[in-house]
Amino acid sequence: MQNRDAVFLEDLCPKLRDRCWRQSLHSFTGKKCIYCGNVSVSIDHVIPCSKGGLSVTKNCVPACLSCNGSKTDSEVFTWYRQQAFYDPRRAMAIKAWVDGDMRLSIRLLQWAEPKKIPEEKNLQQSQNIDIDVKTAA
Numbered sequence: 313m314q315n316r317d318a319v320f321l322e323d324l325c326p327k328l329r330d331r332c333w334r335q336s337l338h339s340f341t342g343k344k345c346i347y348c349g350n351v352s353v354s355i356d357h358v359i360p361c362s363k364g365g366l367s368v369t370k371n372c373v374p375a376c377l378s379c380n381g382s383k384t385d386s387e388v389f390t391w392y393r394q395q396a397f398y399d400p401r402r403a404m405a406i407k408a409w410v411d412g413d414m415r416l417s418i419r420l421l422q423w424a425e426p427k428k429i430p431e432e433k434n435l436q437q438s439q440n441i442d443i444d445v446k447t448a449a
């Protein structure tokens with residue numbers, strides 16, 4: 313059998329190819345939801361199918377059921393900023409992902425992952441930054 317005659321199992325079975333693709337997306341994030349960091353069990357279309365979003369890697373992110381269900385057809389960054397678990401590093405990772413820069417996205421996610429900072433502390437930090445800026449000006 314010559315190489316060009318090779319038939320790949322994945323080509324014979326689109327469902328299998330789809331499953332492999334989905335698994336590869338989950339493996340990019342270590343099976344973590346790109347939004348909140350919980351276990352990802354679904355694939356979320358960043359731009360919803362209903363708004364013309366395609367089932368391509370750039371537009372599909374691993375998500376937990378809670379995030380996937382809560383986001384529905386909302387604009388991703390508008391929705392994400394309203395979440396208690398909002399993390400600007402993850403927001404940057406999502407932006408990199410939809411820009412097709414997977415390497416950057418994964419690095420940002422790794423940066424976001426080591427420890428989860430409580431929401432209040434984040435808020436305090438950003439308020440402090442505001443004060444510093446005003447003092448400096």
Ligand SMILES: [Zn+2]
Nearest residue numbers: 345348376379
């Ligand atoms: Zn989630």
